[in-house]
Amino acid sequence: MKEIRVRFAPSPTGPLHIGGVRTALYNYLFAKKNNGKFLLRIEDTDQNRYVPGAEEYIIEALKWCGIEYDEGVGIGGPHEPYRQSERKHLYFEYAEQLINEGKAYYAFDTPEELDAMRDRLSAKGVATPQYDYLSRYEMKNSLVLSPDEVKNRIEKGEHYVIRVLIPEDQEILVNDLIRGEVRVHTSRLDDKVLFKSDGMPTYHLANIVDDHLMEITHVIRGEEWLPSAPLHVLLYKYFGWQAPEFAHLPLLLKPDGNGKLSKRDGDRLGFPVFPLRWVDPVSKEISSGYRESGYLPDAFVNMLALLGWNPGTEQEVFSMDELIEAFSIERVGKHGSKFDPEKAKWFNHHYLSALSNVEAAHLLQNQVAGKGINTELSYLINIVSLVKERATLIPDLWEQSAFFFIEPSVYDDKLKNKVWRPESVDMLNQIVKFLNDQHDFSAENLEHSLKDFIAQNGLNMGLVMNTLRLALVGSAFGPGIAGIISVLGKEKAVERIKRLIQASI
C-alpha cells in the first residue's frame, strides 16, 4: 500500500491562529494514525504579504503543541527545499507545459483593463463578472493576439501572467472525505492566474505542483479552499497526475454572533486566538497566546482536537497518543464550530489537576522565580499538593499559594470583624502553645489533634479555624487550615499567629 503523506502548508503572513493549529493537528493525527508522514511546507509565494518572524512563529507553535513533522522547513527531507520561494525556479516549466498543450495562455491585461472588463460585464447584467469563457476573447491574451505579437510583447519585457484555460462546459467532481461528492460546472469557474507577472506562481499552481512532487496523498485543509478545489482537480487532470484525496475542514467560528474566528475576537472577548504570544513587527501590537496565558499544551491540543471532531464515544480527555489512536477523518463534522473559551479553561483545569506534584511544582517554581523568590523544590511540592486542583491556569498556582511565600501584612477586614473577639488573643496564645507541643506536623495528625484540642478546651471550632486562617492567610481564602500549618511548619505558623496578636494589641 502507498504511504500516506500529508502536509500543513501555511503562508507566513502572520501568526498562526488556532484554526490553523487545528488544521495542522488533524493532518498530524491523520498521518500518525496511518503510519504516514506529515510535512511542513511554507507557502511564501506572495512577497507583498511576507511578515518577518511568522515562519519562526509557526514552527515554534507546532513544537509547543507537540505536533512534530517528518519533513519540512528547518529539518529538511527528500523533497527539499520546503519553502516555495526557494522552489521558484521549478514552477514556470509546468505553466509553460500547460500553454504548449493549449490548457493555459499568456495574458497581458493591466489591472485597469481587468477592472474595466468587470464593470462592463456587470453593466450588462452578468451575475459573475470574471475572466472566463464569456470574457476572455475580448481581452489581451495569447488566445486572441497573434503568435507574433505575443512573442513580441514577451521579448519586449512586457508584464504578463499565465492563466489556466477553463473548459466551457464540463462538470467537475470533487470527492471530499468529509462532504462527499461536490459537483461544480466549469462555466462557473474563472481562468485563474497560475503564474504571476513577478515570476512567482500563485497558490493554485505552486500547491498542485508541490503536492504532486512531494507525493502528497491527502490534502486536509480549511473549508475556505473548497470553492477552488474544482480548479485544483482540473489542474491535476490537465497535468495527467493522480489527484490526492481531499478533506475540507469546517471553520472555527466566533464564540458570539456569527462569522469566522478572527484575530480581533481575542482582544474583544478576552481570550487568546493564537497558540503563542505575537508582537506585530510593524505596529508592535501584542496578541496574547495560550502558552503565555498559562495553558498546558496538552490541554490546548485536547481542546482543539474535540472542536469539530469526536471519537463517537463519550471520552473527552485524550493524550496525543490516544488522539492518534482514535482519530479518523470521517468523524470530522461538516459544520463550523463556535469556539468556547470556557471549555478551554475546563480542559486546562483538568490537566493541571492531573499533573503530578513534581510537575506542578516545577510550574510553580517558574512563577515564584519570576517574583524573585528562591525556594526549595520540596517546599513547592508540598504547596502544590494543596493548591494544584484549585488552579485553572498556570498563574493561578501562584495566586493560590502566594500567602505561603508572603506572610500577611494586612488582614481582611470582613474576616477580622467576623471572628475577632476580646478573648481571641488568649485563644491564639493557647494555640501557639498547642503547636509548640506538637511533634507530628503531618496534616492528618494536625487535623485530629487540633480538633481534639478545641473540643477539650471548650473552644468554638469555627471561630478558632477562621481566626487561624486570619493569622496564616490574612483572608477567607485557601486550603484547609491543617494542611496550611503542616506545609508552613511550626516556626512559620507560630510566627504568623504571634504577628496577628501583635497587630491586634
Place this chain on the structure above:
RNA sequence: GGUCCGUUCGUCUAACGGUUAGGACGCCAGGUUUUCAUCCUGGUAAUAGGGGUUCGAUUCCCCUACGGACUACCA
C-alpha cells in the same frame, strides 16, 4: 448579487429509519469542605420551518429561512 458548503440543548457534540433524543462545558439547586475553590449528586435546556417518501423520520428527498466560505497577478 452569484457559486458552493452547512443547520440537534446557550456552546461542543452523540444517536446502521424504531432511544424517555445521550454526554460534556456553562448555568441553577443540594451535599462535602466550619473560608474560598475543588469535588460529588441532581436539575435546566435541542432535532430551524414547511412539504413529501415510509407502518415509523433527528436520520432519506424537495422547498423556504437562516448561517458560513468563496467571488485578487492573497493564500
